[in-house]
Amino acid sequence: xxxxxxxxxxxxxxxxxxxxxxxxxxxxxxxxxxxxxxxxxxxxxxxxxxxxxxxxxxxxxxxxxxxxxxxxxxxxxxxxxxxxxxxxxxxxxxxxxxxxxxxxxxxxxxxxxxxxxxxxxxxxxxxxxxxxxxxxxxxxxxxxxxxxxxxxxxxxxxxxxxxxxxxxxxxxxxxxxxxxxxxxxxxxxxxxxxxxxxxxxxxxxxxxxxxxxxxxxxxxxxxxxxxxxxxxxxxxxxxxxxxxxxxxxxxxxxxxxxxxxxxxxxxxxxxxxxxxxxxxxxxxxxxxxxxxxxxxxxxxxxxxxxxxxxxxxxxxxxxxxxxxxxxxxxxxxxxxxxxxxxxxxxxxxxxxxxxxxxxxxxxxxxxxxxxxxxxxxxxxxxxxxxxxxxxxxxxxxxxxxxxxxxxxxxxxxxxxxxxxxxxxxxxxxxxxxxxxxxxxxxxxxxxxxxxxxxxxxxxxxxxxxxxxxxxxxxxxxxxxxxxxxxxxxxxxxxxxxxxxxxxxxxxxxxxxxxxxxxxxxxxxxxxxxxxxxxxxxxxxxxxxxxxxxxxxxxxxxxxxxxxxxxxxxxxxxxxxxxxxxxxxxxxxxxxxxxxxxxxxxxxxxxxxxxxxxxxxxxxxxxxxxxxxxxxxxxxxxxxxxxxxxxxxxxxxxxxxxxxxxxxxxxxxxxxxxxxxxxxxxxxxxxxxxxxxxxxxxxxxxxxxxxxxxxxxxxxxxxxxxxxxxxxxxxxxxxxxxxxxxx
Amino acid sequence: xxxxxxxxxxxxxxxxxxxxxxxxxxxxxxxxxxxxxxxxxxxxxxxxxxxxxxxxxxxxxxxxxxxxxxxxxxxxxxxxxxxxxxxxxxxxxxxxxxxxxxxxxxxxxxxxxxxxxxxxxxxxxxxxxxxxxxxxxxxxxxxxxxxxxxxxx
Numbered sequence: 001x002x003x004x005x006x007x008x009x010x011x012x013x014x015x016x017x018x019x020x021x022x023x024x025x026x027x028x029x030x031x032x033x034x035x036x037x038x039x040x041x042x043x044x045x046x047x048x049x050x051x052x053x054x055x056x057x058x059x060x061x062x063x064x065x066x067x068x069x070x071x072x073x074x075x076x077x078x079x080x081x082x083x084x085x086x087x088x089x090x091x092x093x094x095x096x097x098x099x100x101x102x103x104x105x106x107x108x109x110x111x112x113x114x115x116x117x118x119x120x121x122x123x124x125x126x127x128x129x130x131x132x133x134x135x136x137x138x139x140x141x142x143x144x145x146x147x148x149x150x151x152x153x154x155x156x157x158x159x160x161x162x163x164x165x166x167x168x169x170x171x172x173x174x175x176x177x178x179x180x181x182x183x184x185x186x187x188x189x190x191x192x193x194x195x196x197x198x199x200x201x202x203x204x205x206x207x208x209x210x211x212x213x214x215x216x217x218x219x220x221x222x223x224x225x226x227x228x229x230x231x232x233x234x235x236x237x238x239x240x241x242x243x244x245x246x247x248x249x250x251x252x253x254x255x256x257x258x259x260x261x262x263x264x265x266x267x268x269x270x271x272x273x274x275x276x277x278x279x280x281x282x283x284x285x286x287x288x289x290x291x292x293x294x295x296x297x298x299x300x301x302x303x304x305x306x307x308x309x310x311x312x313x314x315x316x317x318x319x320x321x322x323x324x325x326x327x328x329x330x331x332x333x334x335x336x337x338x339x340x341x342x343x344x345x346x347x348x349x350x351x352x353x354x355x356x357x358x359x360x361x362x363x364x365x366x367x368x369x370x371x372x373x374x375x376x377x378x379x380x381x382x383x384x385x386x387x388x389x390x391x392x393x394x395x396x397x398x399x400x401x402x403x404x405x406x407x408x409x410x411x412x413x414x415x416x417x418x419x420x421x422x423x424x425x426x427x428x429x430x431x432x433x434x435x436x437x438x439x440x441x442x443x444x445x446x447x448x449x450x451x452x453x454x455x456x457x458x459x460x461x462x463x464x465x466x467x468x469x470x471x472x473x474x475x476x477x478x479x480x481x482x483x484x485x486x487x488x489x490x491x492x493x494x495x496x497x498x499x500x501x502x503x504x505x506x507x508x509x510x511x512x513x514x515x516x517x518x519x520x521x522x523x524x525x526x527x528x529x530x531x532x533x534x535x536x537x538x539x540x541x542x543x544x545x546x547x548x549x550x551x552x553x554x555x556x557x558x559x560x561x562x563x564x565x566x567x568x569x570x571x572x573x574x575x576x577x578x579x580x581x582x583x584x585x586x587x588x589x590x591x592x593x594x595x596x597x598x599x600x601x602x603x604x605x606x607x608x609x610x611x612x613x614x615x616x617x618x619x620x621x622x623x624x625x626x627x628x629x630x631x632x633x634x635x636x637x638x639x640x641x642x643x644x645x646x647x648x649x650x651x652x653x654x655x656x657x658x659x660x661x662x663x664x665x666x667x668x669x670x671x672x673x674x675x676x677x678x679x680x681x682x683x684x685x686x687x688x689x690x691x692x693x694x695x696x697x698x699x700x701x702x703x704x705x706x707x708x709x710x711x712x713x714x715x716x717x718x719x720x721x722x723x724x725x726x727x728x729x730x731x732x733x734x735x736x737x738x739x740x741x742x
Numbered sequence: 743x744x745x746x747x748x749x750x751x752x753x754x755x756x757x758x759x760x761x762x763x764x765x766x767x768x769x770x771x772x773x774x775x776x777x778x779x780x781x782x783x784x785x786x787x788x789x790x791x792x793x794x795x796x797x798x799x800x801x802x803x804x805x806x807x808x809x810x811x812x813x814x815x816x817x818x819x820x821x822x823x824x825x826x827x828x829x830x831x832x833x834x835x836x837x838x839x840x841x842x843x844x845x846x847x848x849x850x851x852x853x854x855x856x857x858x859x860x861x862x863x864x865x866x867x868x869x870x871x872x873x874x875x876x877x878x879x880x881x882x883x884x885x886x887x888x889x890x891x892x893x894x895x
Contacts, residue, residue, distance in 0.1 A: 073839030073877055201836055208841030209832040209848065210825065211776025211816035218775035270760075270767040273782075341780050341788055341876045342842045390778075391840030391877045422781040637836055641882070645839055648878030671785035671874065679867040682880040 048106035051134070051177040054127035055084065057168045061155055062094045068108030069120035070100035070362060070386045071204065074701050075638035076116045078202045082634055083121050086195040087128035087188055089152030090168070097203075100364045100386025107365035112394065112518060113487070114699025117634055118601070121697065129185040131177055138171040190632060190693040197693065199637035204388070216360045216387040217345045221415040224347065226269040228276035229404045229418060229472065230262045231428055234286035234664035235514075246280035255279065256411045261476035263404070265412055269419070276421075287663035289513050296332050299436045299457045302509050306460075311494045311504035316442070316451040324450055325541035326442040329534055332726045333526030333709075334658040335514055336432040337668075339676055342390025343420035344397030344429070348405035351413070354381040359402040360389025366466040367399060371406055374470070374478040393649070394487065395468060395517035397429040403472040423669040430468055431659055432519030433459045433486050433512045435526035437493070439534040447544045447552045449499035454531065456493055458523065459516055460508035461486050468517050486516045488598075489523025492706065495531045496596045497553030514659065514666065521702035524597065525650055529709030529727065532593035536577065536714040537723065545574040546592055546714065556596060558690070562605035562627040563594055565688055569625035570607040577718040587612045588622075589719025593710035595703060602630040602703035606647075608683075610715040612722075617731030617738070619716060621651055621683040626704060628687060631695035639700040643687050646701065650708035652677035656728050746805045750774070751818025759805045765791075766800040769815060776816035776845045780874070787873030790846035791815050797853035799872075816845040819852060828852055831890035832883075839877035847873050851887045860891050 045052045048068070056064040065084045071077040081095040098104055100111075108120045132152045139157035140147045143166070151160050158165025190196070207213035232239070239260045247253055247264070253275040256263045264275035290298050320326070347358040355375055361367055364384045372382040384402075392398055401418050409416040420428075436457040442450045462483025473480040493504040539549040547567045554560050566572075570590060581587040589612070594605045607625040612618070628643050656675050660668040668674040713724050722737040743758040750772070759768050766789045769777050777800055780788030784802040791800045792814040820826035825833070828848050838844040847870060854861055854869040861869065866887045875883070888894065 073841060201833070204841070205836050205838055206822065206833050208838040208844050209829045210820065210822055211774075211845055212822070213776075213841060215775075215778075215842065217778065218770075269771070270763050273767075339876055340842075341786060341840075341874060342778055343780075388840065390780075390842035393876075419779070422783060422785075641836060641839060641879075644881060645878035648880055649876065652878075670783055671781060676874060676876065677878075677880070678874065679870045679880055679884070682867070682884075685881055 044104050045176070046104065046106045048108060048123070049180055051127045051131050051179040051181060053106035054124050055131050055177065057172050059169050059174070061167060061169060062096055063088060063090055063168070064096040064098065065124065066105040067097065067099045067120065067124065068105045068365065069111040069116045070364065072111065072362065072388065073391050074116065074642055075202050075635060076120070077204055078200050079117055079634040079638055080121055080124055082195050082198070082200060083125050084128045086193055087125050088132050090155040092195050092200065094155055102364050102368045102384045110363040110366060112362055114601070114702040116699070116701070118696065118698050121634065123181070125187065126181050126183065126185065129187050130179050130182040133182065133185045134177055134179050135168055135171050139166050142166060142171070193693070196632070196634050197636070197691065199635060202638065214387065216347065216358060216389040217342060217419065219347050219358055219387055219417070221347060221349060224415040224417055225265045225267060225412060226272040227263050227265045227405070227408045227416050227418045228272045228421070230264070230276055230279060230281060231424060231471070232260070232283045234283065236288045237283040237286040240282040240284055243280040247275045247278045250275050250278070254412060256408055258407065258411065258476040261407065261472055263408055265408060265416065289661050289663050291663070292661055295434060295513070296436055299434060299509065302457070302511070305457070305507040305509050308506050308508060309503065310490060310506055311502055314499065314501040316501040320442060320450060321444050323445040324442045325538070327537055327541055328438065328440045329537055329725060331437045331439065331526070331530035331533060333435040333529060334727060335434050336519060336653055336657045337426050337659055337674060338393050338396035338429050338519060339657070339674060340390045340392055340396045340425060340429070343422055343425035344401035345389060345417065345419045346398065346402035346405040347415060347417045348402065348409040349415040350375065350406050350409040353377070355406055356383045356385065357402050357406055358385050358387050359398055360387060360392065361398040361402060362392055362395065363399070363467070367402070370467045370470065370481060371403065374403065374473040374480060375406060375410065376479070393520035394522065395430055397425055399467065400428070400471045403470040407472050407476055407478070426674050427666040427669040428471060430517030431514045433489065433516040435489065435523060437526065437530040439530055441534060441538055443538040443542045445542060447539070447542055447549045449497060449538065449553055450501065452495060452499040452502045454493045454504045455507070456490065456527070457507045457509060458489050459484050459486055459512040460510065468515065484512065484516055485518065487518030487522025491598050492524050492527045492531065492595060495535060496556065496559065496594065496599065497535070497550065498555060499553070513661065520649065521705035524595070524702070524706035525653065525709050528593065528595045528706040529713065532595070532707070532710030533713045533725065536591065536710070536717060540577050540717070543576045545576055547572055548574055550592070550594060554594070556603070558629050559594060559596055559603050559605070561690065562603055562629055563592070565627040566592060566605040566607045566625050569627070569686055569688065570609070572607070577714065578721040579718045581719050582721045585614055587614060587719035589715045589717070591711045591714025591716070591718055593707045593714065595706045597703035597706060602628070602698045602700065604628050604703045604707045606704065606707035606711040608711040608715040610712065610719055612716055612719045612734065614720070614738070617734035619655060619729055619734065620681070621712065623684045624686070626685070626687045627690065628700070628704060629690040629692065630698040630700045630703070632693050632697040633689060633691045634697055636689055636691070639689055640687055642700045643704045644685055646704035647685055647708060648677055648682060650705040651681070651683070651712065654709045654712050654727050654729060655681070656730070658728050746809050748805065748808065748813060749811065750813045751815060757805060761806055762804055764801050765803040765805055765808060768805045769800060774815045774817055778842055778845055787846040787850060788843055790849040790873065792849050792853050795853060795856050797850045816848055819848065826852065827890040828855070828887065831886040835882045835886040835889065837879050837882040837886050839879055843873060843875045847875070847883050851890070855891055860893060861887070863888065
């Protein structure tokens with residue numbers, strides 16, 4: 001293909017020519033491509049205990065911030081500069097920002113668990129505070145004043161009493177800070193903040209709306225080839241034979257086969273797609289998956305599951321009061337896909353002695369260890385560079401695609417771009433694992449919880465596992481990690497309310513049907529769904545109002561405020577559930593839930609109002625009310641955006657999503673088989689953010705997800721008297737519940 | 743390979759391509775990478791462009807289908823200096839998270855506003871029903887389209 005007059009391309013190149021994208025305002029974010037070219041070969045100190053790893057003062061009066069956590073659209077690219085600029089004493093428009101490059105940025109751990117701000121951001125705040133103290137000390141010597149007579153502002157240190165200051169760059173005179181992060185470096189008083197707490201725009205947004213953003217999918221390198229990996233038709237099948245003649249009419253296609261790893265590589269992407277579709281290969285038969293219709297039984301009966309008591313507090317009253325109501329219930333959350341809108345993609349340039357891998361993965365430094373291992377290269381010869389991809393919510397196929405690209409680049413001796421298909425992404429991305437929970441408890445007539453027992457059946461994360469087993473290395477017989485990684489999925493199995501006796505037992509499963517990985521708010525959507533649904537079941541049994549029942553057992557004052565706020569937002573009328581609508585053709589109901597994330601982080605109360613169409617079984621969420629307390633808010637619009645996303649994505653998971661499989665393979669491999677939320681399903685959302693400037697900032701990307709399932713289930717119960725305990729709440733499930741089969 | 747004359751973003755180009763090559767790959771091959779591959783099945787809307795005023799999914803068309811028709815991609819809608827009202831509104835409302843669906847959303851909305859200058863919220867949702875978003879930016883999308891059409895969003 002050639003273009004004789006290629007205006008469109010030229011105009012795009014002109015936009016990209018400058019390298020760094022300057023968007024929104026002067027804060028610049030440099031995407032991985034330009035970065036690799038502009039600083040290739042520049043050695044940087046990336047020791048994460050050193051200020052220099054995070055901050056560089058430039059001669060032009062700007063400061064560069066290096067962040068090991070990456071921005072997937074959640075807003076770190078503005079929130080981290082806000083934190084750094086505020087603490088250092090410089091305008092945010094004079095911050096330059098680099099993210100996620102193992103050669104340039106410090107190892108701050110995976111961008112996971114909603115820790116970007118609360119851990120990553122706080123390291124950078126401490127680095128900036130240490131740097132400011134160092135700069136003030138330098139200025140004190142130069143100006144012959146005491147440090148406490150000086151202040152850092154607008155990129156200089158100046159006397160508080162007035163008079164000329166000295167710019168940061170002039171104080172350092174080209175030297176590095178050479179300071180260790182000082183945990184005692186004084187932090188600014190939040191009451192003096194002028195940058196933190198402001199809803200500054202995210203710097204990547206404009207480019208995303210103008211079409212000038214460079215995603216991993218858009219990266220091209222000189223001499224780059226396009227590849228498609230062909231996965232087996234059955235999980236665990238081995239490659240018997242390949243008929244290369246089947247694609248002989250496609251010019252320039254190379255077939256790469258390494259043991260059971262099969263791929264086609266071509267100059268042109270479409271040719272690689274055609275080749276992947278046409279290539280005939282024979283695979284062995286395999287049927288390694290369990291019967292999905294018996295999944296909950298097989299989890300419960302799994303052999304070799306070790307039981308562990310996570311919580312054991314108090315004792316149930318003996319004998320139990322006569323008016324006590326005792327209940328048991330089982331809840332199930334299915335396997336779900338990250339269902340990223342764009343299939344995973346990566347580019348790698350690997351030679352015999354070094355590797356550069358561009359990836360949208362949330363883990364840079366730990367993936368580097370994994371990739372160095374299967375490539376057989378020393379760690380320092382492997383460089384990972386982050387480039388944003390289609391949104392990821394834990395660990396989708398990005399890691400695998402990058403491994404595919406690395407294997408293929410090494411095999412063909414040229415840079416290779418691997419793009420997965422839609423079926424690859426929904427079929428082969430690592431899945432959120434299944435979770436089965438049994439609840440038992442009792443409550444007295446006043447609403448005192450006498451007894452609470454949670455028993456869960458969930459796969460156990462293998463100790464010390466940095467990553468997940470990767471498809472490419474596994475198929476190619478390369479050194480690969482073995483084990484399961486699910487994230488911390490046993491948290492929040494106990495209610496955040498007082499109970500005379502509380503016990504949480506987990507049965508740790510050694511296997512799970514499909515390769516698991518952490519999926520947004522790992523485990524907590526299921527656990528909170530069970531715990532907060534069961535709270536409502538107890539309230540209903542005792543004929544108590546669900547809000548009043550929660551407030552009776554809730555002692556956390558921040559939590560109490562949130563529950564009360566949501567009740568006010570919903571104009572909640574105290575009464576037991578179900579409500580007066582039961583039996584209506586379209587039954588309306590309301591429900592509430594609450595979580596204190598991991599019992600130590602963000603607090604969320606959520607209310608839902610639903611309409612249940614009895615004839616069809618269809619649930620429509622009409623309105624969501626959310627009160628959210630993540631401590632000190634760095635950027636309120638960023639938090640709001642994350643909370644909106646958490647709510648909508650989890651409504652989708654609760655109403656629609658379940659990975660389907662037969663004995664050989666995942667069968668829900670397109671958007672018809674794995675539907676997600678559409679515009680017609682989107683409710684009105686009202687969010688109240690509680691800002692607590694004097695408290696530590698906490699994550700905002702996960703906690704709200706956890707509260708969705710129970711609020712929705714409780715609203716359905718309030719509307720219809722039907723208790724849904726199995727996700728997703730499809731119309732078929734509602735109909736089954738109507739006929740007493742759920 | 744046959745040669746086709748294309749009108750893309752007000753430029754005229756001549757491209758050689760196999761007759762069955764999806765337009766999406768042709769556009770991306772020209773460097774117009776704002777248009778995204780999502781599924782290749784016409785199910786997600788990530789590759790939506792506007793052809794003669796109608797929003798279409800470019801993965802479901804070939805280059806032959808658009809010969810001599812006016813093709814607009816996100817790059818052709820506006821620029822940083824002169825953004826389309828939808829682009830300005832999407833920026834003002836800080837709509838995208840990952841942004842992978844944004845191009846398709848804006849193009850679907852652009853076709854809607856061409857035909858209906860003041861769509862209701864329901865009409866906006868209907869027009870965008872085929873556009874999927876995984877990050878959950880939907881409410882901001884609707885607000886931004888309302889704002890771009892001079893309505894309170």
